[in-house]
Amino acid sequence: MAEDKKMFKVKIDNISVEVEPGTTILNAARLIGGEVVPPAMCYYSKLEGSGGKCRTCLVKVTKGSEADPRPMPKLVASCRTTVMDGMEVANITSPEVLDARKGVVEFLLLNHPLDCPICDQAGECHLQDLSYEHGADATRYEFKRRTFDKVDLGDKIKLHMTRCILCYRCVFTADQLTEKREHGVLGRGDAAEIGTYIKQSLDNDFIGNVIDVCPVGALTDNTFRFKNRVWFLKPVDAHRNCSNPKCCGKVVLWMRGDEVFRVTARKDKYGEVENFICDECRFEKKEKSDWTIEGPRKIDRHSVISQGHYVNTVKPKDALVEVLDGRQPKLLFDIHSESQVNRPEIDLSKIDGPAHSDDFIIKKS
Amino acid sequence: MGRKLLLDKAHIEGIRYYDTYRSNGGYTAAEKALKTLGPDGVLDEVKKSGLRGRGGAGFPTGMKWSFIAKPEGVPRYLVCNADESEPGTFKDRYLMEHIPHLLIEGLLISSFALGANSCYIYIRGEYAWIPEILEQAIAEAKNKGWLGKNILGTGYDLEIYVQRGAGAYICGEETALIESLEGKRGNPRIKPPFPAVKGLWQCPTVVNNVETLAAVVPIINIGGDEYIKFGTGKSTGTKLISACGNINKPGVYEIEMNISVEEFIFSDEYCGGIKNNKRLKACIPGGSSVPVLPANLLLKTAKGETRMMTYESLADGGFATGSMLGSGGFIVMDEDQCIVRNTLTFARFYHHESCGQCSPCREGTGWMKKVLHNIEYGKGKMSDIDLLWDIQRKIEGNTICPLGDAAAWPVAAAIRHFRDEFEWHVLNPDESQKRNYGIAHYADPIPVPAGA
Amino acid sequence: MAVVQFSEEKLNKVKEIVARYPQGKQKSALIPVLHLAQEAFGGWLSAETMDYVASLLQLEPIEVYEVATFYSMFNLKPVGTYMFEVCQTGPCMVSGSDQIIEYIKSKLGIGVGETTPDGLFTLKTVECLGACGYAPMMQLGKHYREHLTPAKVDEIIAECRAKANAN
Numbered sequence: 008m009a010e011d012k013k014m015f016k017v018k019i020d021n022i023s024v025e026v027e028p029g030t031t032i033l034n035a036a037r038l039i040g041g042e043v044v045p046p047a048m049c050y051y052s053k054l055e056g057s058g059g060k061c062r063t064c065l066v067k068v069t070k071g072s073e074a075d076p077r078p079m080p081k082l083v084a085s086c087r088t089t090v091m092d093g094m095e096v097a098n099i100t101s102p103e104v105l106d107a108r109k110g111v112v113e114f115l116l117l118n119h120p121l122d123c124p125i126c127d128q129a130g131e132c133h134l135q136d137l138s139y140e141h142g143a144d145a146t147r148y149e150f151k152r153r154t155f156d157k158v159d160l161g162d163k164i165k166l167h168m169t170r171c172i173l174c175y176r177c178v179f180t181a182d183q184l185t186e187k188r189e190h191g192v193l194g195r196g197d198a199a200e201i202g203t204y205i206k207q208s209l210d211n212d213f214i215g216n217v218i219d220v221c222p223v224g225a226l227t228d229n230t231f232r233f234k235n236r237v238w239f240l241k242p243v244d245a246h247r248n249c250s251n252p253k254c255c256g257k258v259v260l261w262m263r264g265d266e267v268f269r270v271t272a273r274k275d276k277y278g279e280v281e282n283f284i285c286d287e288c289r290f291e292k293k294e295k296s297d298w299t300i301e302g303p304r305k306i307d308r309h310s311v312i313s314q315g316h317y318v319n320t321v322k323p324k325d326a327l328v329e330v331l332d333g334r335q336p337k338l339l340f341d342i343h344s345e346s347q348v349n350r351p352e353i354d355l356s357k358i359d360g361p362a363h364s365d366d367f368i369i370k371k372s
Numbered sequence: 373m374g375r376k377l378l379l380d381k382a383h384i385e386g387i388r389y390y391d392t393y394r395s396n397g398g399y400t401a402a403e404k405a406l407k408t409l410g411p412d413g414v415l416d417e418v419k420k421s422g423l424r425g426r427g428g429a430g431f432p433t434g435m436k437w438s439f440i441a442k443p444e445g446v447p448r449y450l451v452c453n454a455d456e457s458e459p460g461t462f463k464d465r466y467l468m469e470h471i472p473h474l475l476i477e478g479l480l481i482s483s484f485a486l487g488a489n490s491c492y493i494y495i496r497g498e499y500a501w502i503p504e505i506l507e508q509a510i511a512e513a514k515n516k517g518w519l520g521k522n523i524l525g526t527g528y529d530l531e532i533y534v535q536r537g538a539g540a541y542i543c544g545e546e547t548a549l550i551e552s553l554e555g556k557r558g559n560p561r562i563k564p565p566f567p568a569v570k571g572l573w574q575c576p577t578v579v580n581n582v583e584t585l586a587a588v589v590p591i592i593n594i595g596g597d598e599y600i601k602f603g604t605g606k607s608t609g610t611k612l613i614s615a616c617g618n619i620n621k622p623g624v625y626e627i628e629m630n631i632s633v634e635e636f637i638f639s640d641e642y643c644g645g646i647k648n649n650k651r652l653k654a655c656i657p658g659g660s661s662v663p664v665l666p667a668n669l670l671l672k673t674a675k676g677e678t679r680m681m682t683y684e685s686l687a688d689g690g691f692a693t694g695s696m697l698g699s700g701g702f703i704v705m706d707e708d709q710c711i712v713r714n715t716l717t718f719a720r721f722y723h724h725e726s727c728g729q730c731s732p733c734r735e736g737t738g739w740m741k742k743v744l745h746n747i748e749y750g751k752g753k754m755s756d757i758d759l760l761w762d763i764q765r766k767i768e769g770n771t772i773c774p775l776g777d778a779a780a781w782p783v784a785a786a787i788r789h790f791r792d793e794f795e796w797h798v799l800n801p802d803e804s805q806k807r808n809y810g811i812a813h814y815a816d817p818i819p820v821p822a823g824a
Numbered sequence: 825m826a827v828v829q830f831s832e833e834k835l836n837k838v839k840e841i842v843a844r845y846p847q848g849k850q851k852s853a854l855i856p857v858l859h860l861a862q863e864a865f866g867g868w869l870s871a872e873t874m875d876y877v878a879s880l881l882q883l884e885p886i887e888v889y890e891v892a893t894f895y896s897m898f899n900l901k902p903v904g905t906y907m908f909e910v911c912q913t914g915p916c917m918v919s920g921s922d923q924i925i926e927y928i929k930s931k932l933g934i935g936v937g938e939t940t941p942d943g944l945f946t947l948k949t950v951e952c953l954g955a956c957g958y959a960p961m962m963q964l965g966k967h968y969r970e971h972l973t974p975a976k977v978d979e980i981i982a983e984c985r986a987k988a989n990a991n
Contacts, residue, residue, distance in 0.1 A: 059562035060730050062731055062772075082770060111766075114734075115735070175729075187884060188887075189886055193890060195727060195895075195896075196724065196727065198728070204885075309535065349967055460952075462956055498963060499954065500965075530846075531842045535856065536859060538858065554849070556887075556890075557891055714917065718913070721952070723913070724951050
């Protein structure tokens with residue numbers, strides 16, 4: 008390899024970094040890390056051709072390069088703009104960028120349903136994080152929102168188009184990971200939708216990855232839907248010897264007790280899959296015995312998923328103990344003797360589809 | 373009479389056919405280019421002519437050509453943008469219908485200069501009868517040895533193909549056009565790379581408007597130095613203007629860029645004045661996406677100078693008090709026209725034509741349409757006007773391609789210059805359903821802040 | 825259901841179109857071939873028609889669906905024999921297209937996007953067709969009908985009816 012490769016000096020929000028030529032502004036910012044990293048809803052480093060569409064990563068280039076120091080006239084998509092030597096970029100230090108980003112968030116939320124309380128993606132949704140960080144506290148949109156019927160893309164994947172932000176990631180995934188793309192973007196403008204045109208199942212060894220790359224709850228795992236909230240589950244790193252040569256077999260098991268609720272690929276701190284996994288690992292291997300457990304997965308402690316988990320948590324002072332001042336609390340009643348729901352002997356992961364109250368009635372056999 | 377370069381022979385009976393075109397001096401420019409000038413000579417003349425892209429952006433054509441990458445062993449392409457879809461514009465259609473050989477000759481010279489051996493004319497799908505006219509002209513030219521292999525014995529080969537679109541304004545954007553030509557959805561590409569480096573099938577490509585490529589013919593015939601003697605300043609040569617709306621003589625006019633807007637609207641040589649002797653209220657001088665101007669700012673600039681039909685003069689004052697020559701779609705509105713309704717039709721147009729790829733345009737165009745619809749139909753609120761302003765501001769400049777800007781500008785300009793008409797709609801929901809606001813004070817000089 | 829199959833003549837046309845592009849770039853022929861297919865198979869594109877086009881050009885069916893649903897000239901549902909596509913954008917609007925659309929609606933007794941019960945006429949409103957100087961106007965089949973007036977609309981309807989009766 009060429010040792011004397013020339014590196015480009017770039018300044019992002021006044022922080023300098025040296026990167027290889029051809030690096031995008033976004034990836035240069037990721038090398039710095041922290042707050043200067045622009046958010047990305049459509050860019051996905053593992054998917055060629057992705058990015059440029061959502062416009063959340065817009066930044067201002069205040070100096071084009073050492074050779075041509077003129078600033079760029081418009082804000083640019085940092086995920087698709089490569090750096091030049093001497094380039095200076097303003098992200099969070101530019102009010103113009105923050106204002107534009109706020110606008111983009113508003114546009115993305117315009118037709119997005121506020122159904123987080125019943126959405127399986129809640130807690131690991133990029134749009135939720137983005138709105139929290141950059142959005143306004145109220146909407147100015149007073150019209151009917153665009154809605155679509157939910158569609159089953161086969162028995163494993165549920166498409167809830169109403170939530171889709173048209174990032175095209177799932178299209179790139181199908182193009183680049185599977186042998187044959189069967190779904191795509193249909194229609195035009197704000198009537199554009201992800202679909203298969205004629206209802207058919209997506210059938211391919213790796214198609215389940217579209218669930219992991221979806222930044223919102225538009226594509227969800229039918230074997231997990233409504234089974235549990237992600238923050239009640241413990242993510243555990245695990246692996247198995249997968250017979251599929253293209254599958255790494257390295258996954259995260261989302262567990263509660265010994266039950267495996269769902270299997271996903273491992274994601275890095277930008278929410279991107281590290282290695283794609285096959286559908287057999289994802290959908291078929293739901294027993295703890297299928298896997299070799301490596302240990303608890305490290306989750307950023309700011310994430311809602313880390314709440315109530317085992318690392319970096321500080322146990323709050325037990326108020327009850329102090330109030331009781333040494334006395335024992337009196338048990339008034341056992342909740343399980345009153346409620347039919349959440350009985351400890353019912354294995355939630357064994358319930359097919361969304362859980363109904365009927366499922367909690369213990370059948371006398 | 374203004375001098376003409378493109379339509380000077382348009383009135384000749386049978387000019388659509390090769391023999392008549394040839395006997396009236398056709399293909400002499402091609403002969404000169406191929407036999408005398410050579411590719412670099414052609415490029416020099418086009419550079420000297422100061423020709424600017426006639427599709428709307430006004431980018432210098434010679435410069436665009438000089439950007440084309442020339443890697444060894446990779447074919448280059450010339451694509452003719454005949455996807456004329458900007459509301460108010462219908463000049464390319466006129467050219468292709470009446471003098472197809474002028475375009476073919478322009479394509480031959482330009483392809484030769486660029487070193488392209490295949491050239492595609494991408495024509496909007498709705499012009500369904502024009503491909504036949506073009507294909508017939510291509511066949512005639514080929515028959516006479518102007519296309520095909522070894523043209524004029526120079527060893528240069530060229531084939532020209534006509535490709536029909538299928539109804540998408542966005543395909544007028546050059547990268548969307550290339551995508552469409554590749555048989556894909558018309559989603560604009562993210563630039564860079566620019567088409568000059570990676571265009572059609574990832575090969576170096578130049579995309580030019582019909583009128584631009586046709587203008588190459590007179591440039592070669594008379595020479596770049598003569599061409600700049602037409603027009604004024606950086607607005608060299610002649611420009612086709614498609615005039616429409618409430619005028620006595622709508623149609624396509626070739627103007628030398630040295631006449632005033634007033635002359636263009638009121639003289640009998642051009643538009644012939646406002647229909648039914650009504651008064652001029654407003655005008656969109658360069659196709660639907662450029663800012664609308666009230667009569668007072670249209671005829672005189674904010675500095676009080678006479679507004680001319682040139683790139684510079686129409687843009688004088690920036691967007692605060694000026695507009696753009698754009699594609700030359702000249703839409704005139706009389707005193708009975710409603711600015712709110714007119715803006716609504718354009719908002720509806722851009723909403724309909726947004727490709728849906730990037731979020732500001734996909735979501736914002738529909739939002740603007742709905743808010744404007746409310747105002748037009750007596751359901752608007754005062755705050756809606758500021759909301760509209762804010763939406764357009766957040767679309768402009770933040771999208772992948774210029775369609776976002778094109779959708780934002782008409783709304784911005786309508787509010788900027790006609791805010792009282794919007795307010796009148798909000799305050800008089802019932803009356804606004806029965807009558808229009810009228811001309812108000814738009815025809816009178818209104819004070820314009822210095823430096824605006 | 826009739827079998828979706830181009831005539832020999834149309835197949836030759838497809839070959840001719842494909843030959844315009846470099847080897848392996850036959851996808852470029854998609855839009856022209858969809859136009860051919862729409863003409864040949866009843867003025868609209870059924871899923872079967874699109875699948876047939878996909879097989880002709882060696883494409884995945886989804887690539888065809890994606891394109892067909894993007895462009896406004898491709899009809900994905902059956903339409904009347906005569907489709908009135910009336911422009912309603914700014915320049916036509918200022919020249920009276922609203923009144924023309926209302927007139928056609930009352931004359932044919934259908935709304936925008938609807939087809940007459942006899943399957944003869946469909947009314948569609950469209951965005952700018954590039955005939956602003958000859959407004960108001962509509963597209964009927966391959967050609968434009970310009971400078972529309974109620975009387976002219978009557979003539980056009982009568983002309984279509986006569987043509988339909990002749991067939």
